[in-house]
Amino acid sequence: MTGITGYPRKNGTFGIRNHVLVLPTVSCVNGVIQRISREVPEAVCVPHAYGCGRGGPRDLQILFRMLSGMVHHPNVGAVVLIGLGCEVSNTKNLSALIQNSGKPVEIFNVQECGSLQSAQKGAETAKWLLTEIKTQRRVPISWDRLLVAMECGGSDAMSGVTANPALGAVSDWVVEKGGSVIFGENTEMIGTDHVLGRRAKNEHVAERIAVMIHRAENLAHDIMGDRASLVISPGNMDGGMSTIAEKSMGCIFKGGSTTINQVVDYGEAPSERGLILQDGPGYDGDSMAGLAVSGAQLMFFSTGRGTPAGFPVLPVIKVASNSRIYQAMRDDMDVNAGTLVEGKTLDDLRDEMIRLMTGVINGEKTKAERNGMDVFTCMTVHPPF
């Protein structure tokens, strides 16, 4: 297996991409971001729905963590941050959180010169930054500098049989090499507290796992009422899953079988190495954003029904759980775990995925990257007001 390389960042992390990120502080200026995107397609432009209209402490914490986290992300080499001027997450409030990013961050507000001039200025700045960071070179890195995210969405009955065990085998391999793996989706951990708790590094981590899963279970009951039992649905049962524990095991198996060293909050960066759990939601977009902002440089994403979703600054490797969806969505799928049914061994599939991952780390684009299938949404707790 060949070595891996990355872009060294001043804070000690390494990026496996060197993107210029164009980020609005608030949805009001999304049009400006879209104009820049048409003008400078090489820049990663991330329009989003947030920045104002929510005032609760938890929503504010998440908002600032997500926006500053995108700026700090190791795969980002430079940033154009475009504010409006009067929003909650304005550039002044954000600048305190990003001043030590160690990378060029150009900041301006649309209320200073209007949308068209802002778009022009933003496009020129993005082009200039792209030239600036082109001189940066990759250096060899070791696997312990890597945080790999594991995600599943649009699952089917084979997800827990083929794709997630394949992701789990890769997870165990990455941890064995000294790297770190993170996965979230607490809804899909319901019924597995006894399993995850036993695998916790210590009592403190076990306690956090129990609290997280208990809260996810209560939330499911609060929101869905009597229908909470549909977390394991008749469709799941038709697919051969007999209990909630079995269904959830099929999900969490994507994280492999190593010791759980830490539970982090949504979008929080881990301070430990090895296998990390994130206390985040099961909804794909929100989950991906939380894992990315936690500092994951790369993501595996298993799917059985099929989703094209990628993430703006992360290479996302799509793993199909069955050959039918792999064929139907072959423009979107990077790996066919359905081959396990056709005679390929799990070891061979794992090795194929490790080779692919190595190439992607070194710069090969995933299908979602090539197709520009970026999705950015993040968790909120209250409706806007």
Add this chain to the structure above:
Amino acid sequence: MTANILLIHPRDNVAVALRDLAPGEEATGSGVTGFKIRNQIPVSHKVALRDLAAGEEIIKYGEVVAVTTQPIQKGEWVHTHNLESKRWRK
């Protein structure tokens, strides 16, 4: 011969059908010795890898996912008709 069942974890006492299986078929899979399938088993459903007593734990993914409610023979279909959940009993 192409495998028709998959053992997910070495500790498991059930395997997963990789296609619809019929009674009398020879079960084959990596790490699983040949034996006869006893029932119609739909794809992605479970098959017992050894005889199980009533009240025994079903191990899949190397973990307990259910408890049997009746004796189950090697090669038999394992699902909601012969096991129960340890939580959220319906």
